[in-house]
Amino acid sequence: MWMAELATRSGLSVPTIKYYLREGLLPSGTATGATRATYDEEHVRRLRLIRALTDVAGLRLETVRQVLEGIDGAGSWHDAVGSAHTRLGSPGTQTAPPSAASVARVDALLERQGWELGEDHPQAAVLARTLDALDELEHPVGDELLDLYAAAMRPVAEHEVSSIRVGEVEASVEAAVIGTLVQEPLLLAIRRIAQENVSRTLES
Amino acid sequence: MWMAELATRSGLSVPTIKYYLREGLLPSGTATGATRATYDEEHVRRLRLIRALTDVAGLRLETVRQVLEGIDGAGSWHDAVGSAHTRLGSPGTQTAPPSAASVARVDALLERQGWELGEDHPQAAVLARTLDALDELEHPVGDELLDLYAAAMRPVAEHEVSSIRVGEVEASVEAAVIGTLVQEPLLLAIRRIAQENVSRTLES
DNA sequence: GCTCCTTAGATAGTTTTACTCTCCAATATT
DNA sequence: AATATTGGAGAGTAAAACTATCTAAGGAGC
Numbered sequence: 001m002w003m004a005e006l007a008t009r010s011g012l013s014v015p016t017i018k019y020y021l022r023e024g025l026l027p028s029g030t031a032t033g034a035t036r037a038t039y040d041e042e043h044v045r046r047l048r049l050i051r052a053l054t055d056v057a058g059l060r061l062e063t064v065r066q067v068l069e070g071i072d073g074a075g076s077w078h079d080a081v082g083s084a085h086t087r088l089g090s091p092g093t094q095t096a097p098p099s100a101a102s103v104a105r106v107d108a109l110l111e112r113q114g115w116e117l118g119e120d121h122p123q124a125a126v127l128a129r130t131l132d133a134l135d136e137l138e139h140p141v142g143d144e145l146l147d148l149y150a151a152a153m154r155p156v157a158e159h160e161v162s163s164i165r166v167g168e169v170e171a172s173v174e175a176a177v178i179g180t181l182v183q184e185p186l187l188l189a190i191r192r193i194a195q196e197n198v199s200r201t202l203e204s
Numbered sequence: 205m206w207m208a209e210l211a212t213r214s215g216l217s218v219p220t221i222k223y224y225l226r227e228g229l230l231p232s233g234t235a236t237g238a239t240r241a242t243y244d245e246e247h248v249r250r251l252r253l254i255r256a257l258t259d260v261a262g263l264r265l266e267t268v269r270q271v272l273e274g275i276d277g278a279g280s281w282h283d284a285v286g287s288a289h290t291r292l293g294s295p296g297t298q299t300a301p302p303s304a305a306s307v308a309r310v311d312a313l314l315e316r317q318g319w320e321l322g323e324d325h326p327q328a329a330v331l332a333r334t335l336d337a338l339d340e341l342e343h344p345v346g347d348e349l350l351d352l353y354a355a356a357m358r359p360v361a362e363h364e365v366s367s368i369r370v371g372e373v374e375a376s377v378e379a380a381v382i383g384t385l386v387q388e389p390l391l392l393a394i395r396r397i398a399q400e401n402v403s404r405t406l407e408s
Numbered sequence: 409g410c411t412c413c414t415t416a417g418a419t420a421g422t423t424t425t426a427c428t429c430t431c432c433a434a435t436a437t438t
Numbered sequence: 439a440a441t442a443t444t445g446g447a448g449a450g451t452a453a454a455a456c457t458a459t460c461t462a463a464g465g466a467g468c
Contacts, residue, residue, distance in 0.1 A: 003415065015457050018416080023455095035415050035463045048340055054455095056337045058262065061455070078403040085396050115401045123400075127393045130386070133260045136252055139382045141390070148363055149394045152356040157398035159352055161406065178343045180399060182334070184392060186345070189331040190353045191391070192289050194361035195384060196327075197319045199282040202365065207444065219428050222445080227426095239434045239444045258426095265426065 003029075006039045010047035017047065025050055025065050049174070057181040063087055067181075071173055077164060080173040081180055085123055098128030105131060105143065113150045156187070207233075210243045214251035221251065229254055229269050253378070261385040267291055271385070275377055281368060284377040285384055289327055302332030309335060309347065316347075317354045360391070 006029075007014045020026040026046055029037035046068075053064045070083030106128045110117060117124055134141055160183070164175045210233075211218045224230040230250055233241030250272075257268045274287030310332045314321060321328055338345055364387070368379045 013457080014415090016455090019456060022417090031416090033415095033464055035417085036465075037416070045342075052337050052341055056334055076407065078400070078407050081396075081399060081403060085400065110397070115397060116404070117397060117400070121397075123393045123396045126389055127397075130260055130389045130393070133256050134382070134386060137256055137382055137386065138249075139379060139386070141387065145363065145367075145387075146390070146394070148360060149391050150398065152360050153391070153395040153398045156352060156356050157395060157402045159349065161399055161402040163349075175343060178338070178341055180396065182338060182341065182343070183345065183349075184395075185330055185334045186350070187353050187357070187391075187395070188388060189327045189334070190350070191357040191361060191388075192285075192327045192384065193314070193319060193321060193325075193331075194354065194357045195285060195365055196282070196289065196321070198361045198365040199285060200320070203280065203282050217428080218444090220426090223427060226446085233445095235445090237435060237444095239446085240436075241445070 001039050003037070003039070006043055006047070009044045010051075012047060012051070020047070020050065023061060023065065025061065025068060049178070052178070052182050056185055059088075059181070067177060071177055074173045077161065077172055077176045080176040084177050084180060085121075088122060096129065098125055099132050102128035102131040102135075105146075109143070109146050109150065112147065113154075205243050207241070207243070210247055210251070213248045214255075216251060216255070224251070224254065227265065227269065229265065229272060253382070256382070256386050260389055263292075263385070271381060275381055278377045281365065281376055281380045284380040288381050288384060289325075292326060300333065302329055303336050306332035306335040306339075309350075313347070313350050313354065316351065317358075 001009070003014055003017065007017055010017070017026065021028060026043060029039040029043065031037045050061075050064055050068075053059045053067065054061065059067070066087035067084050070087060071080055074080035074083055103124075106124050109115075109127075110124070131141065160179050164172050164179055205213070207218055207221065211221055214221070221230065225232060230247060233243040233247065235241045254265075254268055254272075257263045257271065258265065263271070270291035271288045274291060275284055278284035278287055307328075310328050313319075313331075314328070335345065364383050368376050368383055
């Protein structure tokens with residue numbers, strides 16, 4: 001298909017797609033001359049993934065680019081998710097290093113849960129920095145809440161990982177990123193709904 | 205304290221604080237003349253909350269402003285969280301209305317869980333739109349995953365809500381917003397760490 | 409072959425968000 | 439009285455994500 005069809009199929013404008021090509025988010029089509037190129041279903045899928053990662057998961061384009069590079073270079077679920085997590089850092093703009101106390105608390109959590117993580121893992125840093133932020137707000141969270149979160153996420157993670165590992169590795173690498181990033185709003189929305197219902201029950 | 209001290213105490217620059225004042229994110233200090241005003245601890249707290257909501261929870265300033273208005277006007281946990289959720293919509297930029305099929309699936313989920321929610325609740329819309337997005341990515345999620353998420357979030361929500369209701373209502377309204385929004389990265393980071401560990405276990 | 413239309417590729421312009429800077433007159437401080 | 443700081447207002451800036459324009463080269467229809 002040509003550019004015009006790619007635009008209608010993906011629901012994006014031609015200038016936007018050109019912009020994504022320039023930014024390295026979308027691979028070039030197959031050139032059929034100096035001013036012509038054809039695109040395939042893979043390009044449509046890629047565009048839909050880009051929009052899901054920006055609109056649904058709330059990632060910035062630069063982060064999307066790095067995540068996509070990770071997809072293209074990964075050889076397994078573990079690779080893909082690890083790569084995505086490495087690029088992600090935090091959802092916000094935090095960059096300051098976490099306090100030693102919070103890092104120790106995260107290490108203790110991993111120890112209690114029997115979880116292993118490489119040195120300087122970005123999610124561990126996010127965890128520690130968020131603990132710092134909550135302390136500064138005079139709203140510290142206890143280890144029991146962290147353990148509760150871990151206990152809640154363990155079966156979720158088990159189901160999510162195992163449900164993806166049925167297909168072949170190549171396709172499942174993309175599925176890994178979708179399962180991790182695009183499903184996040186699902187989990188958060190359900191948490192918020194649950195909170196409101198608990199709150200309503202206690203109120204009356 | 206004066207502006208200069210407020211700046212050092214909050215870690216923000218004077219122009220940034222002036223900007224927040226202009227944008228209605230921070231209430232004015234007590235004027236002691238035409239060109240002087242004093243600020244108190246409440247201002248320091250408010251600034252720290254603003255930075256946590258932007259840097260940690262990833263909210264835009266306009267959303268922060270609406271959430272803060274909700275805090276100031278709320279009379280209970282339920283009010284505060286409900287107001288925050290109303291302003292939030294989705295983390296990304298989604299605005300299109302969800303499909304009828306997804307809305308029906310969300311209604312069925314609420315029914316199965318015994319949860320009630322007002323008409324057109326924003327989190328229900330986020331849920332439905334995310335289901336649509338996952339369908340378009342040819343990565344549909346089943347009702348069993350939604351139920352698993354709900355089962356995982358139920359005890360989490362119960363703990364979070366009940367642990368806040370110990371103090372008086374006034375202060376707990378702010379705690380409600382912090383507990384909901386600022387703790388989100390904690391939950392997501394722990395989910396990602398859990399996923400990596402499950403993945404590592406299955407890999408070897 | 410000729411005309412018209414679309415396209416690749418490049419450059420420049422726009423919009424939004426979140427600041428950051430500059431002024432000015434009025435105070436405080438010294 | 440001299441100097442420094444502040445409140446308030448307006449303009450300027452930087453980054454992100456598009457959006458528009460331009461040019462020359464094809465290709466499609468006649």
